[in-house]
Amino acid sequence: MGHLIPVLELSKRLVTHHDFTVTVFVVSCHMSLAESHVIQSSMSPKLFDIVQLPPVDISHLVDANATVVTQIAVIMREAIPAIRSAICSMNFRPTALIVDLFGTESLPIAEELGLLKYVYVPSNAWFLALTVLVPFLDREVEGEYVDQTEPLRIPGCRAVRPEDVVDPMLDRTNQQYFEYVRIGKEIPTSDGVLLNIWEELQPLTLAAFRDETLLGRFSKSPVYPIGPLTRQLSGSRSELFDWLDKQPRESVIFVSFGSGGTLSYEQMTELAWGLEMSQHRFIWVVRPPTRTAADDAFFTAGTASSGDDPSTYLPAGFLTRTKNKGLLVPIWAPQVEVLSHPSVGGFLSHCGWNSTLESVANGVPMIVWPLYSEQRMNATLLEEELGVAVRPKVLPSKKVVGREEIEETVRQIMEDKEGKNEIRARVKELKYSAEKALSKGGSSYTALSRLAQQIEISKQRPTGTEGYVSLAIKPN
Secondary structure (H helix, E strand, O other): OOOHHHHHHHHHHHHHHHHOOOEEEOOOOEEEOOHHHHHHHHHOOOOEEEEOOOOOOOOOOOOOOOOOOHHHHHHHHHHHHHHHHHOOOOOOOOOOEEEEEEHEEEHHHHHOOOEEEEEOOOOOOHHHHHHHHHHHHHOOOOOEEEEEEOOOOEEEEEEOOOOOOOOOOOOOOHHHHHHHHHHHHHHHHOOOOEEEOOOOOOOHHHHHHHOOOOOOHHOOEEEOOOOOOOOOOOOOOHHHHHHHHOOOOOOOEEEOOOOOOOEEEHHHHHHHHHHHHHHHHEEEEEOOOOOOOOOOOOOOOOOOOOOOOOHOOOOHHHHOOOOOEEEEEOOOOOHHHHOOOOOOOOOOEEHHHHHHHHHHHOOEEEEOOOOOOOOOHHHHHHHOOOOEEEEEOOOOOOOOOHHHHHHHHHHHHHHOOOOOOHHHHHHHHHHHHHHHHEEEEHHHHHHHHHHHHHHHHHOOEEEOOOOOEEEEOOOO
């Protein structure tokens, strides 16, 4: 979902704002119900074509316990012939190919066909900085990154603490690390990098990319901050909105760990008690706990069922004691609609970048609970640099967060005490900043217009035809 949604929203914007014809190539795999819902909803009204490429079998190439990053990277590698064939079989030649972060091995297809080639990184500039720097770090840093005694320095922007590195950097002997280093090498070969942020969110890091003495040394590809591109309100209603309508303004905390985030049984117990002890209203998107500590145990997209009974894995009596204060939603909830509701005043989130943007776009402060991927970096950015979030003192992916600390963080966000107003005021400022960036003449509007102009004037564009952009995206 973290990659699917940004690609679909970019496609909509290229069609509606720049009159391009867009085709989205999706490499088919086991889609969750939420992913299928997003694809279907994006086709009403139909603004662009979605071509589902045939699934690829990687069972003979990777171990069944391989990390998600490894599996996706191998799937995209094996899908290259199908991607090339699909582009070549189009009615007329496209002008540009935009690939997702995991699709950089398809960039040579664009070179073969004489197309402009771009990479869409559906995250923030700090993450991109680490990604293009990691081939250099791979040569210069000895030992595991997590064992370093000093932060990893990135020219022109915030250093990365060893405990905050992205998942592929946790073990330098794992295949996902080699795939990540490869991606870091391939991104700078593109004609440009699209980022789902806006200029005013991370001006110093973006400036470092434009400075050849700083990050510009490692990637000369121009960076286009075109966001925040988030899902739009669908207008759909369900019973949970009837409940929300009855609650006071900014009185409800929304708890969700994304499309794939799961917690251990012990952590779910502590979270339930923490919410109850806070005495604040809540909506909690629940899915059954995981009991394994294996790699990627926090990411289990599409494996849960809405028929699971929460009373079997939540504390005894919890549902009865909180029936007037809380609402449990199994597996999935319409997140944008919930966050935009005036009764919602806080968001306990895994801080995936989509969820982060949706929270900021609605002016909702966060409790950040990083689980996997680049979420530890996101959490640090949100709390320490942007000032729109609070976080537990312990890292949730390493240690169980106790009920007392959960209660404290909920109260810190939801109650009118010192510090809370500052956080809420700051996220409101970012909301207005984001709105301005996307409006005509704003920084993101201008950045995407520059990209569109580059595509328009490219020599490969046939005279008298529409601009044509193909997007290759990753599966989940």
